[in-house]
Amino acid sequence: xxxxxxxxxxxxxxxxxxxxxxxxxxxxxxxxxxxxxxxxxxxxxxxxxxxxxxxxxxxxxxxxxxxxxxxxxxxxxxxxxxxxxxxxxxxxxxxxxxxxxxxxxxxxxxxxxxxxxxxxxxxxxxxxxxxxxxxxxxxxxxxxxxxxxxxxxxxxxxxxxxxxxxxxxxxxxxxxxxxxxxxxxxxxxxxxxxxxxxxxxxxxxxxxxxxxxxxxxxxxxxxxxxxxxxxxxxxxxxxxxxxxxxxxxxxxxxxxxxxxxxxxxxxxxxxxxxxxxxxxxxxxxxxxxxxxxxxxxxxxxxxxxxxxxxxxxxxxxxxxxxxxxxxxxxxxxxxxxxxxxxxxxxxxxxxxxxxxxxxxxxxxxxxxxxxxxxxxxxxxxxxxxxxxxxxxxxxxxxxxxxxxxxxxxxxxxxxxxxxxxxxxxxxxxxxxxxxxxxxxxxxxxxxxxxxxxxxxxxxxxxxxxxxxxxxxxxxxxxxxxxxxxxxxxxxxxxxxxxxxxxxxxxxxxxxxxxxxxxxxxxxxxxxxxxxxxxxxxxxxxxxxxxxxxxxxxxxxxxxxxxxxxxxxxxxxxxxxxxxxxxxxxxxxxxxxxxxxxxxxxxxxxxxxxxxxxxxxxxxxxxxxxxxxxxxxxxxxxxxxxxxxxxxxxxxxxxxxxxxxxxxxxxxxxxxxxxxxxxxxxxxxxxxxxxxx
Amino acid sequence: xxxxxxxxxxxxxxxxxxxxxxxxxxxxxxxxxxxxxxxxxxxxxxxxxxxxxxxxxxxxxxxxxxxxxxxxxxxxxxxxxxxxxxxxxxxxxxxxxxxxxxxxxxxxxxxxxxxxxxxxx
Numbered sequence: 001x002x003x004x005x006x007x008x009x010x011x012x013x014x015x016x017x018x019x020x021x022x023x024x025x026x027x028x029x030x031x032x033x034x035x036x037x038x039x040x041x042x043x044x045x046x047x048x049x050x051x052x053x054x055x056x057x058x059x060x061x062x063x064x065x066x067x068x069x070x071x072x073x074x075x076x077x078x079x080x081x082x083x084x085x086x087x088x089x090x091x092x093x094x095x096x097x098x099x100x101x102x103x104x105x106x107x108x109x110x111x112x113x114x115x116x117x118x119x120x121x122x123x124x125x126x127x128x129x130x131x132x133x134x135x136x137x138x139x140x141x142x143x144x145x146x147x148x149x150x151x152x153x154x155x156x157x158x159x160x161x162x163x164x165x166x167x168x169x170x171x172x173x174x175x176x177x178x179x180x181x182x183x184x185x186x187x188x189x190x191x192x193x194x195x196x197x198x199x200x201x202x203x204x205x206x207x208x209x210x211x212x213x214x215x216x217x218x219x220x221x222x223x224x225x226x227x228x229x230x231x232x233x234x235x236x237x238x239x240x241x242x243x244x245x246x247x248x249x250x251x252x253x254x255x256x257x258x259x260x261x262x263x264x265x266x267x268x269x270x271x272x273x274x275x276x277x278x279x280x281x282x283x284x285x286x287x288x289x290x291x292x293x294x295x296x297x298x299x300x301x302x303x304x305x306x307x308x309x310x311x312x313x314x315x316x317x318x319x320x321x322x323x324x325x326x327x328x329x330x331x332x333x334x335x336x337x338x339x340x341x342x343x344x345x346x347x348x349x350x351x352x353x354x355x356x357x358x359x360x361x362x363x364x365x366x367x368x369x370x371x372x373x374x375x376x377x378x379x380x381x382x383x384x385x386x387x388x389x390x391x392x393x394x395x396x397x398x399x400x401x402x403x404x405x406x407x408x409x410x411x412x413x414x415x416x417x418x419x420x421x422x423x424x425x426x427x428x429x430x431x432x433x434x435x436x437x438x439x440x441x442x443x444x445x446x447x448x449x450x451x452x453x454x455x456x457x458x459x460x461x462x463x464x465x466x467x468x469x470x471x472x473x474x475x476x477x478x479x480x481x482x483x484x485x486x487x488x489x490x491x492x493x494x495x496x497x498x499x500x501x502x503x504x505x506x507x508x509x510x511x512x513x514x515x516x517x518x519x520x521x522x523x524x525x526x527x528x529x530x531x532x533x534x535x536x537x538x539x540x541x542x543x544x545x546x547x548x549x550x551x552x553x554x555x556x557x558x559x560x561x562x563x564x565x566x567x568x569x570x571x572x573x574x575x576x577x578x579x580x581x582x583x584x585x586x587x588x589x590x591x592x593x594x595x596x597x598x599x600x601x602x603x604x605x606x607x608x609x610x611x612x613x614x615x616x617x618x619x620x621x622x623x624x625x626x627x628x629x630x631x632x633x634x635x636x637x638x639x640x641x642x643x644x645x646x647x648x649x650x651x652x653x654x655x656x657x658x659x660x661x662x663x664x665x666x667x668x669x670x671x672x673x674x675x676x677x678x679x680x681x682x683x684x685x686x687x688x689x690x691x692x
Numbered sequence: 693x694x695x696x697x698x699x700x701x702x703x704x705x706x707x708x709x710x711x712x713x714x715x716x717x718x719x720x721x722x723x724x725x726x727x728x729x730x731x732x733x734x735x736x737x738x739x740x741x742x743x744x745x746x747x748x749x750x751x752x753x754x755x756x757x758x759x760x761x762x763x764x765x766x767x768x769x770x771x772x773x774x775x776x777x778x779x780x781x782x783x784x785x786x787x788x789x790x791x792x793x794x795x796x797x798x799x800x801x802x803x804x805x806x807x808x809x810x811x812x813x
Contacts, residue, residue: 106781314723318731319744321721329775346726353732360713360734422714436727462727469722473747473782617720617730620781 005066323380
């Protein structure tokens with residue numbers, strides 16, 4: 001039943017039988033949306049949770065939220081994807097990724113809250129969704145095409161078909177639309193089931209981490225196209241309109257107001273941003289995900305690297321400038337390339353650093369220990385990255401070794417332990433690349449990643465790093481002191497509010513219960529508000545907002561306000577966080593069934609053994625922290641994570657979660673308290689229930 | 693800018709030599725996303741290239757030590773320390789880059805060669 005943001009149906013696709021069926025969304029509304037619903041469906045439909053990501057029994061969900069396709073600011077355009085991935089090490093965990101754009105909106109307008117993928121097609125297919133009709137179509141003409149060619153071919157095909165959608169004289173409600181179908185697709189990397197394979201939508205929206213490109217490839221699924229002409233019932237349309245105006249008036253920069261440099265928070269970073277290291281020549285214009293108030297991307301006259309805005313734009317800059325002394329065309333050619341081939345730019349960036357190290361050490365090269373035809377002397381040039389990405393995408397040369405990621409390649413080459421020990425294989429947690437926010441400095445990034453399933457990629461506290469750095473770059477004073485930052489931030493962190501030590505990044509505090517509270521809060525907040533309600537990670541949480549005199553951001557007030565006017569519910573900020581706790585517990589139970597135990601929750605060895613000196617990075621990595629009794633923006637470099645200290649921190653974490661501290665497995669009491677008795681039963685049957 | 697004394701051929705060759713990977717230093721680049729991206733620097737020439745633009749930052753102390761101990765140029769190391777001592781973090785790169793570039797140009801004049809040597813680990 002369509003009500004309050006939900007359109008009422010989830011499309012269930014059996015790729016093996018090429019049949020579709022309907023799941024009533026109502027059954028899962030208790031899980032909110034997005035990740036919550038995805039985890040609940042995965043729990044039910046993936047009966048053997050120990051299968052690999054490429055197994056036909058793997059179940060994949062693509063879920064929207066009640067906010068998707070609405071006017072909710074910076075919360076309308078994202079889609080959550082889940083399932084067992086292919087990029088994790090040593091286990092391919094049940095994992096998640098997320099992409100922006102307009103796919104979620106079109107899916108809702110077509111009448112679907114989400115899609116469930118099961119089985120494996122016996123030959124390449126794509127899914128063609130128009131409103132309530134889903135057709136399995138032959139993808140032989142698409143297979144082998146890059147992501148942009150694929151979308152172009154689908155658009156041309158739809159344009160030429162006699163569906164009457166663009167005929168003059170027809171109305172929207174009779175089936176006319178001016179919209180191009182929204183397509184999510186894999187490129188050659190996904191087709192060849194490389195763990196570096198991404199899902200790409202439009203020009204620059206990608207679900208990069210997790211290795212879902214390989215999962216799609218393993219299912220012989222090239223693309224999903226959707227276009228719809230329906231609408232979304234909003235519980236309080238006037239309330240939504242007013243809430244959006246409220247958010248703009250209260251938290252966005254006023255016209256002409258000087259915008260303070262800040263991290264990823266609400267109301268900053270006016271569009272468009274720039275590519276690094278070099279923009280394509282010619283004019284550019286802003287581009288945004290559906291419903292966003294901050295278009296953070298650009299479109300260029302050349303069309304090259306369109307809509308790329310994140311790390312993929314700087315993926316090649318290091319080697320570009322090493323080769324040329326400046327950013328050149330090679331940087332944006334590389335950016336465009338990973339979008340087209342559907343390759344995870346984070347893994348590739350850190351992986352290229354590893355290959356460079358191996359080549360300089362005389363290990364990798366033509367006729368060397370790791371033999372390759374790739375000319376490593378060309379690194380930094382466009383032809384090098386084209387050759388490397390081509391070999392990865394097609395599993396040729398070392399691309400075959402890299403098909404399960406750089407960590408597994410290092411293991412295959414017999415180098416994993418020694419290259420971890422040397423600190424040259426910068427993949428600190430679960431086989432995922434360092435995000436640039438090293439666990440030894442920015443503790444919450446590392447702790448949250450290792451307690452989860454992947455590089456977490458959540459910027460809520462990281463915004464503080466960016467805020468301080470950007471003010472330094474601009475030669476400006478921070479608008480708030482570290483103490484004020486800590487006070488404002490922790491006042492919003494219900495139910496642990498006002499424990500300011502939660503954001504104390506000092507070495508003295510790095511294993512404390514307070515710092516465990518921060519990570520617990522972050523896991524619960526993001527599981528619901530960001531990954532289920534689908535508020536954009538670049539805008540929420542907004543702790544400190546320098547557009548306002550009091551510097552207090554929208555978080556805590558904004559998230560439930562939009563949720564409630566759209567759904568007609570009356571939940572509090574804390575209610576959402578508690579639902580996040582429940583979803584997080586369900587995810588953790590899946591990991592336990594896959595083999596998770598406290599003992600294996602460990603960083604790569606260099607995180608413990610090599611201090612992150614300022615000669616390695618930085619030299620200044622600022623976060624809020626205490627020096628004695630005084631707050632300051634402290635330099636968090638110069639330290640490593642102590643093994644015993646980390647064990648102490650894990651014990652705090654497990655205690656706060658109500659999980660058994662010896663195993664890291666939840667207790668029945670904890671699960672039943674979250675209305676998850678069925679999860680406790682499953683863990684008990686597997687003899688993996690904590691506290692037994 | 694510092695006034696450097698004349699270089700010997702041996703000193704010039706050492707200054708221009710590419711260091712083994714294990715003796716690299718790092719310059720961090722800061723883009724919009726992804727935090728600091730540490731770039732391995734194996735030679736004085738690498739340093740000049742990497743510090744030309746893109747918000748490069750580095751430890752001036754580590755650079756001075758590296759220049760002194762690995763590239764054998766105490767005079768350049770002292771100049772880097774002195775000139776960068778009172779500068780803000782993001783203001784150090786142009787100064788250090790100019791110093792290293794100047795010394796490299798001097799070395800190239802002494803040697804009159806283009807290709808860098810490689811030293812054994």
